[in-house]
Amino acid sequence: MNDISVGIKKVLFVFLLLFIVVISYVAYFEVYVAPKIVNNTDNKRLWAKRNEVLRGTIYDRNKNALTKSSRVNTLTQKREYTGGAVFAHVLGYVNPSYGITGLESKYDQYLMGANDMSIVQYLKEFIANKGSVKKEDKKGNDLITTLDSDVQKQAYNLLSNTGQKGAVVALNPKTGEILAMVSAPSFNPNDSELTAQWKSISTDKSRPLLNRAVSGLYPPGSTFKTVTAISALENISGVMNQTFNDTGGIRFNSKYALNNFGGEVLGSINLKQAYIHSSNQIFGTLGLTLGNGKLKKTAEDFYFNKDIPSDGIVIDKSRFPTYDSSEPGNIAQSAIGQSQDLATPMQMALVASTIANDGVMMKPYLVNSVISSTGNTIMTYKPESIGNVTTPEIAATMKEFMRGVVTDGTGGNADISGLNVCGKTGTADHQDTSNARPHSWFIGFAPMENPKIAVAVIVEDGGQGGIQAAKIAAGVIKTSLSK
């Protein structure tokens, strides 16, 4: 009898061990394996959960709807981008296969509508309604952006008409509102189109998915002279009254020289004229006089080498290099926006807008307010300063300089009669492709006396800044201000 009970106890023990093994495995699974697999793209729950709520609508600043979400069934919804390729980069897209990008991504939580009702209120509704709100009726919050559809469309059309790649950024210098942000080439973010075209656009060498406005890094070329001029005004006393002798270029040694565009000799000129006619020699020399340290500091005041605080977008870091005094050639080049200088169009737009705003840089933001589906305002964005980059006096001086560029200098094509447009052109050499034309840059703002818009335009391989980029800037400014 006894040995049977021993046998039974042993069997019990063995089974206990087996049960413990299985329980431990389930525990291990839940702790280690589960987090890794739960986000697998083929886990339908991720999107089913997401699609429970009808995603909120994104509007432009005048309450025109830029997106439309409609429900297909309890597990899927369809989102339509009314603006199509024009708004593709700034809004982004929401796609089960290709992810979430752009503003859709940054404001995902709001658009999915985490409604914060107090529990008591919820319970009252719940009991009265005999149940919770039907899943089909849940709605996310709507966004009112700072975008101006007309400006955006104009920018997009003008840029696409060049047939070149590039970007346009338009800001309100006083508030930091992003009025337009365009990148070319673009793509159609609507679901069916995106899926049909994905293979080609994701492998296209011209990278249509890249948002060049905030992620494209280019040598800023002569537009950077704006920063150099400010640095000179801040650090070199009496530079305003200084007379320079422009001989067409700087010769460093037998092999290397830094020349003006087209080898132009400008003669005896002051700082303003050097700026207006974009003298590489003068500004290269200024760079050497300032030294890399001081010039870099000014650049960094403008947020080069730093992350620019922003809302609704992600801006790549622009770069200003560090050199020691043994590299005069590079220092000179960096002062004219070449060498290893790299800037995003957004960065340069902020340079222009800072000057327009009397030296104060405003945080660029994309969303004005978040409104719940029932009409309550959940959040309003207040403009914020991110730095007193330079003094109002210097900013005023620069305004004069930049007006001069448009009236007498290289930026003539940006001029609009009846408006005091200010700006700076840039013709940036680059090594992206051998023997390519330089990038065409223009940064500016208008009107001078009370700036309402600051822009930055880059047309890749567009040639002289004063031509393609300036014309686009003019078109954009005109559309914005003629309302």
Add this chain to the structure above:
Amino acid sequence: MDSIKEEKRLLRVTYLFCIISFFNIFLIKTPFDNVALIIGGIICILMGYSNFIVRRFFPDGDKYILIFACILSNIGMVMIYRLKPSDAIKQIIFFVVGIVIFILIVVILPELKKYVKFRYIFLVLTLVFISMPTLLGAADVNGSQNWVHFGGFSFQPSEFAKLFLIAYLASAFSKYKNFKQLIEPAFIVMVSLGFMVLQKDLGSALIFFAISVTMLYICTGKFKYVLICLLLFSAGAFISYKLFGHVRLRVMIWQDPWPYKTNQSYQVVQSMYSIAWGGLFGTGLGLGYPGFVPINDSDFIFASISEEMGVLMGFAIMILYFLLFYRCMRAALFAEDKFSRLLAVGYSAMIGAQVLVIVGGVTNMIPLTGITLPLVSYGGTSMIITFMALGILQKISEGGR
């Protein structure tokens, strides 16, 4: 007398569980689902009444077997109702039938030791049931060919075969004196396993094997026999791996389910997502997506429960099964003769092994097999067979002297 208080308290907490779960389900739908409350009430009454009958008229037996069985069935019915209300009604009916059979067995069956005589009848019945699907040419249901259809009914003969096999083994082993007498049962077991592999019912094969080995050990007390059996089983497994494509398939999707997740390993992968999604506490009844898992109310009910009620509930179910298993094994201690004892061990092992195999399969710890979770899964055959086994166990637990 103290024990009655304890039992009653346990029962009361069980009612509490039932009511709360169904209340939760009641609240899920808009408007509130009154049927849920009614069903909850019916289940409570059923549990209470059946426990009352057993306590009153058969107080010698083990009280907790029925209580644990009720708790587990309850959890199952909660989940099945949440998944498919119509199936829940059927499940309740199966539950009632099961309880009735349970009580009938306890009442009607006379002293079990009589049945030792029926050894060869059991043998024949085992072989008949186990070979039925192969000989009658059954259709493929969810990858296993062990279903048989009669008119409108379909059932799994292998489940009945399990009962008879255990009875046969118990009677064969009870006469054990030396090694020679093991040859006949060994042969029968091997034949049965062979049929099961042919029918692609690998889960049942594993369970049969576990039961046989356990009974062998209890009978002989010699560990070396167990070892020999394990070796033979490994050899058999290896051979069937080489011979049969479906075995290879199962092993392949077990080792690395991810590459095939849209195709062959779809079930296991969805099951894993389901369990992963719930986390420790689950998503809450009605808030998860158990619908993405196929056969979510029978084979994969463990995954659905883990998704909505959490892995903690999964653990709780495992613990409850072990407690049930423990009570069943305990009944073996009271049996007066070898036959009853072996019978008790056999049926306990049947339930215990089944739980281990399906939970292991659903989490991909071992290859997936088409087994149900006894009492919890939706399924008439499973419920009835389990209650039959439990009835016999209850009878044995009443003991003799």
Add this chain to the structure above:
Amino acid sequence: MKCLILNNLYLGLVLETSGFSKLSLIFKIFIIAVIYLIIAFALRIMYKDMKSGDKKRVKIKRTFGLEVVDGGMNNMVRKGSVIPIDREVTIGRKEDNTVVLAEEYISGHHARIYMKNNNYIFEDLNSTNGTIVNGQKIQEKVYIRPGDKIEIGTIVFKVIG
């Protein structure tokens, strides 16, 4: 970039903190607490059970007795006397029985009366001359109730209880 996408997708998960899920949270915790309460109680019962050495608790609600109706040919027992049946008695000629009846028509181990599920069962242990209950020779076992008449050898008992 893939990371960003995945992070955002998972974020969608965390979102549901409002509405029904708050209510559901209460239920979730409650349900799990109750089931573990059940387990705790069950474990306690099992533990107590193990400690008490697997003794079966038998409730003695009914006690039966065998009243002697006919003392038999040897007058082994006096008429009217009652033999109480406390859970189990064995009847036979041999000395190791609970009730020893030395009569030639009674076998060494004639019968056994025991309780099962609050019922008493009379079991004839393959006696030579058998036992007659209520006028019928019983085969092996039979339930006995108060009022039944049992004849062993020439002795007649009546079941009282």
